[in-house]
Amino acid sequence: MTCFKLPKSLYKRIQSALTRFWWDSKHGIKKMCWVTWNQLTCSKKDGGLGFGDIESFNDALLAKISWNLGKAIGNGESTNIWYDSWLSSTEPLTPTGPPTEASKDLKVSDLIEEQSKDWNTDKINELFPDLLSTIKAIKPSKTLVCDSHIWLATKSGNYSTKTGYHLSVIDKARPTTREPNSTSFCWNSLVWQGNFSPKMKTFLWKIIKGALPTGENLSKRGFQAAGPCLRCGEMETAEHLFLHCSYTKKIWDLLPFSMNPRISDRQSFIAGLQAGHRAVCLPPTGITSGPLFPWVCWQIWRACNALSFEIRISEEETMIKAIVSARDWQTAQIKVDTKGSTSGKVLHSLPTDTVEIFSDAAWKEDLRASGSEWIINRNSSTIHQGSDFNGNVSSPLVGEALAVRSALEHAARLGFTKISLKSDCQTLINAITRKESIKECFGILGDIENLISQFQFVFFSLVSRTANSLAVSLAKNALACTPTSL
Missing domain, CATH: 3.30.420.10 (Ribonuclease H-like superfamily/Ribonuclease H)
Known part of the structure; x- marks a missing residue:
C-alpha cells in the first residue's frame, strides 16, 4: 500500500473481510450487518467506529494528495509569487491572476527589501494591493533561511499519514452520518470517554445507531413476528425497551439516585442517556465515579433476552446486578502505586559569565x-x-x-x-x-x-x-x- 495504488476490487475484498470480522461471531456463519460501511469508517466523534477506509488509507500512504502542499517562506528565493501556494499556512492560497508578462516569473524574494529583509510595501501595493496585510503577516527570514514545502494539515507542516487519510476521506464528500435529532449530542463525552467498560461503550453505540436486534429493528428487516414487547405487547423500540416499558420504569424508580433524573419520562434514548450521565448515585451503592446508566441498560437487555427463553428476572434483581457490575468494574480500575513516586526539578549547572x-x-x-x-x-x-x-x-x-x-x-x-x-x-x-x-x-x-x-x-x-x-x-x-x- 505504500508502493502502489491497489485495485478497487481488492479494496472491496478487504472491506468485506473487515465487515464479516466485526459482525460475525463464527467463521462461515454470516450475521446481519446493522450499520453501513461508510458509517463504520466515520470517526468516533461523528458516530462511527473509526474503521479505516482502505482506499483513503492507500492514498494517504502514497501521499497522493499533493493539492494540500504549501510553501513556507524563508528567503523567498524559490517560491513563485503566482503559482506556488504561499499566502496561508492553513489552506492552499495563491494570488488571483492572470500575471502580467513582467511579473509572471517573479519570486517572493522580489517583494522583500534587500537591506532590511522586510517586505517592500510599495512593491506589494503595486502587484497585490488587496493582499498587503495577508503578506505582511508572513514573517520572512532575516538570515536567509531557504523556503520549504509544508503540509498544510498539520501544525508542524510535516506530512503525516493520519492527516493525509483524514483529508482523503473528506475529499470523498461522504454524506453526514450524524443522528438527525441529536445535533447537540457529543459522542466523545457521553460514550467513548465515559468512565465505564469498552463493552458498555459499544453497547450504547449499537443502541443509538439502531444496530441492536430490538423488535422494531428486526421488523424493519422482515421479521414481522419480532415486533411486540414480550411484557406489554407494544412495539419494542429502543425508547420503549430501555425507558418506557412498565418493567423498565420500575427499575429506574428503584435506583438510588440523589435526585430523581426522571429518565423514564424522556422521549428519546439520547435524552435518557444525557439525563443518566448527570445522575449521581447515593454513597451506599459504592458507585464513586462514572454513570450507572449504561450498566442498567445492559442488564435490562439481558433480562429481555432471558425472557425469550421464559426465564423471568425481577426488577429488583436487575437493579442489583447493574449496581454490582458497575461497582466491580470501577473497583478494578483503581491502581495502587506500590513503588511510590518522587518529583523534583532537575538543576542545570550553568557556565560562569552566563x-x-x-x-x-x-x-x-x-x-x-x-x-x-x-x-x-x-x-x-x-x-x-x-x-x-x-x-x-x-x-x-x-x-x-x-x-x-x-x-x-x-x-x-x-x-x-x-x-x-x-x-x-x-x-x-x-x-x-x-x-x-x-x-x-x-x-x-x-x-x-x-x-x-x-x-x-x-x-x-x-x-x-x-x-x-x-x-x-x-x-x-x-x-x-x-x-x-x-
Whole structure:
C-alpha cells in the first residue's frame, strides 16, 4: 500500500473481510450487518467506529494528495509569487491572476527589501494591493533561511499519514452520518470517554445507531413476528425497551439516585442517556465515579433476552446486578502505586559569565499586533532591556517567537557569548529545544537556529508567568505604544 495504488476490487475484498470480522461471531456463519460501511469508517466523534477506509488509507500512504502542499517562506528565493501556494499556512492560497508578462516569473524574494529583509510595501501595493496585510503577516527570514514545502494539515507542516487519510476521506464528500435529532449530542463525552467498560461503550453505540436486534429493528428487516414487547405487547423500540416499558420504569424508580433524573419520562434514548450521565448515585451503592446508566441498560437487555427463553428476572434483581457490575468494574480500575513516586526539578549547572534573558510578548487580536520585551540580567541585576512593536502578527505564538528572535539578536550585538533564555511559552520552547517545526513561525525559527550558532553556550528553559512577570508587564506596555500609522 505504500508502493502502489491497489485495485478497487481488492479494496472491496478487504472491506468485506473487515465487515464479516466485526459482525460475525463464527467463521462461515454470516450475521446481519446493522450499520453501513461508510458509517463504520466515520470517526468516533461523528458516530462511527473509526474503521479505516482502505482506499483513503492507500492514498494517504502514497501521499497522493499533493493539492494540500504549501510553501513556507524563508528567503523567498524559490517560491513563485503566482503559482506556488504561499499566502496561508492553513489552506492552499495563491494570488488571483492572470500575471502580467513582467511579473509572471517573479519570486517572493522580489517583494522583500534587500537591506532590511522586510517586505517592500510599495512593491506589494503595486502587484497585490488587496493582499498587503495577508503578506505582511508572513514573517520572512532575516538570515536567509531557504523556503520549504509544508503540509498544510498539520501544525508542524510535516506530512503525516493520519492527516493525509483524514483529508482523503473528506475529499470523498461522504454524506453526514450524524443522528438527525441529536445535533447537540457529543459522542466523545457521553460514550467513548465515559468512565465505564469498552463493552458498555459499544453497547450504547449499537443502541443509538439502531444496530441492536430490538423488535422494531428486526421488523424493519422482515421479521414481522419480532415486533411486540414480550411484557406489554407494544412495539419494542429502543425508547420503549430501555425507558418506557412498565418493567423498565420500575427499575429506574428503584435506583438510588440523589435526585430523581426522571429518565423514564424522556422521549428519546439520547435524552435518557444525557439525563443518566448527570445522575449521581447515593454513597451506599459504592458507585464513586462514572454513570450507572449504561450498566442498567445492559442488564435490562439481558433480562429481555432471558425472557425469550421464559426465564423471568425481577426488577429488583436487575437493579442489583447493574449496581454490582458497575461497582466491580470501577473497583478494578483503581491502581495502587506500590513503588511510590518522587518529583523534583532537575538543576542545570550553568557556565560562569552566563547572562539570563527573560522574554515575553503581548498580542492584541483586533490590532493583529504584538509588543515584545526582553530583559538581560547578570547576577540577578538588570544590565540591559529592550522592546519592539510588531504589526501584522497573526497569533500570540508568532509574537513570542519574534520576541525571542529580537532578544537573541540584541544579545549577539552586545557581545554576550553565554546566555540562558527563559520564556513562559511552552510550545515555542519545545519547538526550539527539540528542533520541531511550526509552519507559521518557519522563517523566525530558522533565524533563531542560526542565531544560536553565534553563541558559545545557549540554554532555553520554561518559566512560569509569575517568574516572568516583569517581562510580561513591559511587553504589554510596548503593545500599548501603538504607532499612529496603524
